[in-house]
Amino acid sequence: MSIFAAPLPVLPDVGDLRDRVRALVAATVPGNPAAHRANCWAVADEGFSRAAGAAGLIGMIWPERYGGHARAPLERYVVLEELLAAGAPVAAHWIADRQTGPLLLRHGTEEQKLKLLPAMARGELYACIGMSEPGAGSDLASVRTRAERTKDGWRVNGQKLWTSGAHRAHIMIALVRTDPESTRNAGLSQLLVTMDTPGITVRPVIDLTGAHDFNEVFFDDVLLPHDALIGKEGEGWKQVTAELSLERSGPERYLSSYALFVELMRWAGPEPDAAVAALIGRTAAELWTLRRMSWAVAAKLAGGEDPALEAAMVKDLGNSFEQALPPAVQALAEIDPAGAPELAAVLAQLLMVSPSFSLRGGTREILRGIIARGLGLR
Amino acid sequence: MSDNRDMVVDTAARLFAALGSDYATNIAEVEAAGLTDLLLPADDGGFGGDWGDAAAVLALAGAHAVALPLGEVMLARRLAAAGGLSLNGRLTIAGATQGRLTGDSFTGTLSQVPWGLEADAVLAEADGRLLRLAVADARAARAINPAGEPRDTLVFERAPATSASEAGLFAQGALLRVLQSAGALDAALKLSVDYVNGRQQFGRALAAFQAVQQLLSQFAVEVAAVRAAAAGACEAADAGDAAFEIGAAKLRTNIAIGVGTAAAHQVHGAIGFTQDYSLHPLTRRLWSWRSEFGNDAYWAVRLGHEITAQGADAFWPQVVARTDRLNRRAS
Known part of the structure; x- marks a missing residue:
């Protein structure tokens, strides 16, 4: 395996792009508390998403005729890492920008692209991903939600679960079984679902912090047009797995806890004792390494490759890093909620939400299975 | 990346795979192949390689568990040349330094010196200067790390030192x-x-x-x-x-x-x-x-x-x- 050893390709000179993103966040969400900056790609603020769209920071690499900005993929990466490091509330548009937009660009009809992509790029149209089901969590090939052909298109029945942002999304890309005779990962297809279609019910699933991100989504004789089929019938599994590298290697996999690191440094002050300095030094070293790994995957994606193995590695390592930081801070810092409220609040938030990091987007066990396959162990 | 990296890596791979157990023979072969001059600029008679080249060769050395101070000699020769210090003899570097440079005279202890006893001169840093000291001027004692690699101790008392600016x-x-x-x-x-x-x-x-x-x-x-x-x-x-x-x-x-x-x-x-x-x-x-x-x-x-x-x-x-x-x- 020579992966990750190669020098990074020459990247574009990003000019004032970083400054522009920082200025936008400072102006749009001033004084954003640390607990909201943590895990910020699960924090939705539609006002911020519209401001980001107006600033040209969504759909950056999409063609201009679809409302995009025709920028280089690595320029987009710069924008993403700056948004996350600043703790911007990007959840409303995150899925559309990262996954649904690129999927529609690849497989959508011209009409769908013209209708949906410009609104996504403006930060006004949001998407969710309907994959997991009550009987299919990590085992996605067990999907049972069914779509049958009708004269006018498709009839969908079933249920999705753990669907992040379904309550504010305008569209869903749903993984459904279109061949009733099929089993496992054959016979699955991706359908574009407009969320206000009759027969769809969205119910909140409140997480342990009291927040509403997850939903369950019920489909009860939901009728969709023929062109709801995205890509090819029966190729849903292949299409979904092709998206996974986009989903797993981005800067959100190591910057979700960045707000805690900042508040740790602030709490430490300029001359901390050796134990605190050591935690800061170690965190910095790990973060720097992860950033380079994530950049390397982004560069491969930009070059048209599908670095699925490397992406799994970035996510696994990023998750472990981000889950280790909150307990390490807790073990070291004596925290009086009244004394250092920002550190206490962000620590509490991350202690509670970080267990989800190695569950969402592929569990640690699934990822390590993928890596094991890459090593030739299975 | 230098243009000749592939060639150097091939040479190193063949050489490392064929090394025997005698230190003197091995280091002579590695020197003869030019590997110890990998980081030395071409103007000084070296290969003129960059750290990417060194990475490729030293990763191979690590993978073959090569029991030689290859990186140390490479680095010593680059630093000595950059500081205008003599390249004569076999050089190594000190892992730790305690002591003072007074004028051109050094008193102190260099420890964790890889193959110090086998070297002619050692580079170390003290008082903001890069020093070159002759091993013959030291009271030298063998020490080894857990892998059995020599990490020697060299004690100097008012030993003559040539020096240049500290270079990291x-x-x-x-x-x-x-x-x-x-x-x-x-x-x-x-x-x-x-x-x-x-x-x-x-x-x-x-x-x-x-x-x-x-x-x-x-x-x-x-x-x-x-x-x-x-x-x-x-x-x-x-x-x-x-x-x-x-x-x-x-x-x-x-x-x-x-x-x-x-x-x-x-x-x-x-x-x-x-x-x-x-x-x-x-x-x-x-x-x-x-x-x-x-x-x-x-x-x-x-x-x-x-x-x-x-x-x-x-x-x-x-x-x-x-x-x-x-x-x-x-x-």
Whole structure:
């Protein structure tokens, strides 16, 4: 395996792009508390998403005729890492920008692209991903939600679960079984679902912090047009797995806890004792390494490759890093909620939400299975 | 990257695979092949390679568990040439220095000197200067690291020293260990993967057990992290300022050594614990190198203090500016 050893390709000179993103966040969400900056790609603020769209920071690499900005993929990466490091509330548009937009660009009809992509790029149209089901969590090939052909298109029945942002999304890309005779990962297809279609019910699933991100989504004789089929019938599994590298290697996999690191440094002050300095030094070293790994995957994606193995590695390592930081801070810092409220609040938030990091987007066990396959162990 | 990297790597691979057990013969062969002049500028009669070239060769040396101060000589010759110090004789570097330079006279102790007894001269840093000292002027004692590699102690009393401006010897020594470790970890991972694929227990290959798969996956991720860190540190070093990157890479490598060596031995079972099996030449070196040129605590505390001195809001802009500078240089 020579992966990750190669020098990074020459990247574009990003000019004032970083400054522009920082200025936008400072102006749009001033004084954003640390607990909201943590895990910020699960924090939705539609006002911020519209401001980001107006600033040209969504759909950056999409063609201009679809409302995009025709920028280089690595320029987009710069924008993403700056948004996350600043703790911007990007959840409303995150899925559309990262996954649904690129999927529609690849497989959508011209009409769908013209209708949906410009609104996504403006930060006004949001998407969710309907994959997991009550009987299919990590085992996605067990999907049972069914779509049958009708004269006018498709009839969908079933249920999705753990669907992040379904309550504010305008569209869903749903993984459904279109061949009733099929089993496992054959016979699955991706359908574009407009969320206000009759027969769809969205119910909140409140997480342990009291927040509403997850939903369950019920489909009860939901009728969709023929062109709801995205890509090819029966190729849903292949299409979904092709998206996974986009989903797993981005800067959100190591910057979700960045707000805690900042508040740790602030709490430490300029001359901390050796134990605190050591935690800061170690965190910095790990973060720097992860950033380079994530950049390397982004560069491969930009070059048209599908670095699925490397992406799994970035996510696994990023998750472990981000889950280790909150307990390490807790073990070291004596925290009086009244004394250092920002550190206490962000620590509490991350202690509670970080267990989800190695569950969402592929569990640690699934990822390590993928890596094991890459090593030739299975 | 220099144009001749592939050629050098081929030469090194052939040479390392054929080395015997005699130190004097081995070091002479490596010198004759020009590998110790890899980092020496062409104007000084060297290969004119960059840190990327050194990375490729030292990773191979690490993977072959080469028992030679190859990186140390490479670095010593580059630093000596840059500082206008003599290149005559066989050079090495000191892992730690205690003492004072008074005028042209040094009194103090150099320790963790790789193959110090076999060297003619040693480079060390003291009082902001890079010193060149003759080993013949020292009271010298052999010491070895857990891998059996010489890490000698040299005691000088009012010994004559030539000197030049300090040039970051310790940090670059750390980079050598990162690059060797990258190769040794990679080799230990390969050995582990091959072993679990071949070894049958309970009626199936060890590789078929999920617990084994998960452990080796974790190991592979650590190896990937070291590779990325090594490449990042080399790019920064070639750009001229790697003050942060080398420390971060050495610390990240030290951490990976802990995870990787434990996993390698665990999946090998008892055979990996034997003298005859080829795992310990790798893992004993990795355990040794983790301590050398800055252990975990050294780099973690040093980086931590450098970071907190700048303030909480400075870290992100500075860390991204350090890679953006490489792009601007390249474009």
